Amino acid sequence: MEAGAVLRIGELSKRSGVSPELLRAWERRYGLLQPTRSPGGLRLYSLDDLERVRMMRQHLASGLAAAEAAALLSRAAPGEAARVPGASPDEARAELAEALDNFDEPRAQSLLDTQLAALSVDAVLTDVLLPYLSELGERWERGEASVAQEHFASSVLRGRLLGLGRGWGLGLGPLALLACLPGEQHELGLIAFGLAIRARGWRIGYLGSDTPVETVERAARALSTQLIVLSAVTPERVRAAAAELRPVAASHRLALGGRGAAEELADGVGALALTGDPVVEAERVTSSHGPLVS
């Protein structure tokens, strides 16, 4: 007998927010649930069934049709956790941190080789490099990492990421122009973002650190640019450039990235704020590119 068969259909309905009629219809049509029966024939559901119904509702809310939602649940049910093993990204990050802390460039390179061979660029960025960078930032703020370590790690990673970006100006996709705001030296997040949208078919024009706004504007005109992304780690840099940025935002699609790009600041100049993980934001920017075009 089913272990936790404790809910009658009325109770399941209340907890899940789905009418009893509909629950029966789902059972008949898609075999979504297979409740045990009481001696008198009443349906008895388990808590797993409740979870199943909730998943069903989630899928419906996300736009799937009932038949497909149910099919997804049936398929996913048996093999819940079929994850790829491989060296865990956490271990990789820890090893990377150790290598860079000890100024051991070859070892860091070799670790990155391994990771890049096993995973996509996206995955390495998301699971290894970006977490490592924020970790480094935090340690640095707490005074646990020396300036030397921070400089060394940045240089190694910058070279590596720029190497991955080789040829990113090539192709047919829309062009994104990337630069750091005046005074800003931290390029890594920006380069990561560039790699992520490169992987999504965009072309990249990269101007590097500490770039005058007027410079960006001129390059944008020269290159029929679809998107400009400017990055800054501190809000001050954004504020300092705000007046110059407004006209840019008027004539181009402009986004501000990096920890310095608060929502209000970006709104203030008519730009999109990219405050999160570069890979996530890349996904957002590229998929939201749609409506603008139609």
Add this chain to the structure above:
Amino acid sequence: MEAGAVLRIGELSKRSGVSPELLRAWERRYGLLQPTRSPGGLRLYSLDDLERVRMMRQHLASGLAAAEAAALLSRAAPGEAARVPGASPDEARAELAEALDNFDEPRAQSLLDTQLAALSVDAVLTDVLLPYLSELGERWERGEASVAQEHFASSVLRGRLLGLGRGWGLGLGPLALLACLPGEQHELGLIAFGLAIRARGWRIGYLGSDTPVETVERAARALSTQLIVLSAVTPERVRAAAAELRPVAASHRLALGGRGAAEELADGVGALALTGDPVVEAERVTSSHGPLVS
């Protein structure tokens, strides 16, 4: 059934920003998508299809006409992600194989460029070139690769690897003298080994294919050599040279590499056998040698 066939046309339309009518038109006219069908005939799309539609829109936005945009997608379809440098080494190797099989040298060079930009020389050797070479060898034994193909691939790769090794005689490190045994023409593994120990700080003296033992010995004396590495693909070559090799091994540190270098044979002449992957063996040789120098 298709794995991720979960979206009906309305939802695909919402997520992609393309009207259902147009989606159907693209399917009819260009075969852009080939959705599976529900039992009742409704189209069911996967998330990959969504990505495809987004790419289509990008191309349209960049000015291409629909027919051409669709044609591009059909052509690029299988390897869309393959354009990204970090693409898996397996894919890279397959593409390299294809390029070389078709005598397409520029493409092969460009693939190598990309790989070398993304990975270290060590990694490219280990994950791409050396596997490719053994694959080629096997195909050749099975009669699946023509002599012309094998020659072409060898000469392209030899040129490229020697290019990477340019200047490898320069510097302060210990010197390794590399040569193929008399009669032996296969240099690639030996060059790969040279690159690997060069990256570890050694200097290389390279004598090339089919080198008389006496020639090697004379060069070794002239150059204050720390290590001699001789390579052969078949054991016969080693046996044939054994008598001559013994005195060399007495006066220098001598290693025998390549598939022809069986452990017993090497022992027999007092040499070290390097039977494995060139990069691994390079690591072994240099780390065992390290203490002597530092």
Add this chain to the structure above:
Amino acid sequence: MEAGAVLRIGELSKRSGVSPELLRAWERRYGLLQPTRSPGGLRLYSLDDLERVRMMRQHLASGLAAAEAAALLSRAAPGEAARVPGASPDEARAELAEALDNFDEPRAQSLLDTQLAALSVDAVLTDVLLPYLSELGERWERGEASVAQEHFASSVLRGRLLGLGRGWGLGLGPLALLACLPGEQHELGLIAFGLAIRARGWRIGYLGSDTPVETVERAARALSTQLIVLSAVTPERVRAAAAELRPVAASHRLALGGRGAAEELADGVGALALTGDPVVEAERVTSSHGPLVS
């Protein structure tokens, strides 16, 4: 079918700035382009064709008659992309300048690929990159190069050079610690120097731009450093750091590089001045150091 036949005449016209009528006329009169056709008869152009039209316009702008310009292009026609590898360094530099001025990263990369395949790193630095950099600097001072161009070129080259330096921490040789003085952002000459001494068997620890002297010192102690090289483009940066530098020079072998490193200034702090071409200075430093080790 032609691989990259993706542009219809209207789009080609937009991208090239030449009217469709004129494009057709050029085709009829000079056979400038030979587009493939769609099933319905529309002309389909490749990206190479676009390049061709741009060249045509350049020739016209420079005063050539249309017929001559077209004839020129026809002769160069087949292999515009498949350039002659043996192009002289001067040509290579000019082409590199043109590519970078036009924000054409892929072309710049491909030029560098070709050069690096044909020459050693030393030679490419000496004959192509370093001359290009000083040329760029001069044009910049005369106001002939925009900030955008300078930024773009720097970013591309920096990424490329750092890519060449990948793994330069590996090996057995003596270690050189490289960094820019506080406030200094120009890294290219320093990286070039790093590559040059790397080719001579040294190991490199690279700390990047704008590095506090104290940071350098701490890293130097952590790494058993044989040589410290600090770089600055303006003498002010050296003067500003002079007091801090003296003790460093007392405990390590210290060199100052870049145009900011005048002989007297370096003498004043007890450092060696590297005022010349990075490759030449690398040779000087390594040969003077050689005897100590060998």
Add this chain to the structure above:
DNA sequence: ATAGGTTTTGTCAAGCTTTTGTACAT
């Protein structure tokens, strides 16, 4: 450069089917 014809492509409509939540009778 213009004129007159063709191709391409996004959109719409008509008529019919499938899907799905809810309602009702047994």
Add this chain to the structure above:
DNA sequence: ATGTACAAAAGCTTGACAAAACCTAT
């Protein structure tokens, strides 16, 4: 609880159409 019914919403196919872009030839 079960089984059937039903109507709204969403899809399907075929066919057609008009604006935009292109073609050739004058």
